[in-house]
Amino acid sequence: MTSTEPLLRVAGVTHRLGPTGAPPVLHDIDLAVDAAELVALAGRSGSGKSTLCHLIAGLGRPTSGAVRVLGRPADEVASWATVALLPQRLALVEELSVRENVILPAGLHASTGPARSERRELCDLLLDTLNLTHLGARLASQTSLGEQQRTALARALVLQPRLAVLDEPTGHQDDENVDRVLAAILLARAGGTAIVVASHDERVLEAANRVVPLRDGRLVPAG
Numbered sequence: 001m002t003s004t005e006p007l008l009r010v011a012g013v014t015h016r017l018g019p020t021g022a023p024p025v026l027h028d029i030d031l032a033v034d035a036a037e038l039v040a041l042a043g044r045s046g047s048g049k050s051t052l053c054h055l056i057a058g059l060g061r062p063t064s065g066a067v068r069v070l071g072r073p074a075d076e077v078a079s080w081a082t083v084a085l086l087p088q089r090l091a092l093v094e095e096l097s098v099r100e101n102v103i104l105p106a107g108l109h110a111s112t113g114p115a116r117s118e119r120r121e122l123c124d125l126l127l128d129t130l131n132l133t134h135l136g137a138r139l140a141s142q143t144s145l146g147e148q149q150r151t152a153l154a155r156a157l158v159l160q161p162r163l164a165v166l167d168e169p170t171g172h173q174d175d176e177n178v179d180r181v182l183a184a185i186l187l188a189r190a191g192g193t194a195i196v197v198a199s200h201d202e203r204v205l206e207a208a209n210r211v212v213p214l215r216d217g218r219l220v221p222a223g
């Protein structure tokens with residue numbers, strides 16, 4: 001990576017989903033994000049926010065164009081300490097407790113990210129910030145959808161990733177818990193994590209240092 005290369009660069013990305021010949025769901029997207037930025041992807045349902053989140057998190061490679069994180073193709077970045085995702089479908093391990101789910105990435109990526117004691121401290125801080133401490137020992141499957149979403153958010157942030165991609169992190173939260181989710185996001189940002197967040201939520205958009213609007217899979221030009 002050159003010194004001028006941003007943490008995340010999305011360059012000329014066009015992406016197709018579904019049957020061959022279907023129109024693209026993303027058209028010629030360019031986006032650069034630097035360390036500790038908080039960038040919100042805004043737009044109506046179906047505008048392409050989740051698809052862009054998935055490509056940034058490396059869940060696939062764009063049909064054309066490139067997504068690069070730290071100068072490497074995003075789909076080759078295997079470590080959650082580099083890029084972590086909060087997906088809309090939360091993908092918690094139901095047989096594990098809330099705390100075990102949050103700390104899970106630490107076991108999977110033992111050699112990267114913060115030291116073990118720091119991870120435990122950060123796990124506890126995230127559980128506290130997200131009002132999950134009292135649920136730490138409970139099976140994830142025996143918690144509410146909002147609690148599960150906050151658990152998945154803590155899991156995404158526990159390794160202090162260089163980049164966290166958060167898809168609708170307040171989608172299942174009431175007002176009080178929106179505050180908690182924002183507090184966790186700002187805590188991660190203060191630790192140097194860059195955040196890309198897809199959201200309809202005005203409070204999330206207000207907290208962002210940049211809002212990137214999408215319409216029908218295209219970036220809406222500023223002004």
Ligand SMILES: Nc1ncnc2c1ncn2[C@@H]1O[C@H](COP(=O)(O)OP(=O)(O)OP(=O)(O)O)[C@@H](O)[C@H]1O
Pocket residue numbers: 017018019025043044045046047048049050051052
């Ligand atoms: N597997 C798929 N096959 C074909 N088209 C898809 C598929 N998944 C999503 N799409 C289409 O791609 C477009 C973008 O969807 P996407 O989920 O990225 O939008 P979004 O902005 O995240 O929406 P929401 O706010 O409802 O989550 C939509 O038109 C959607 O119907």
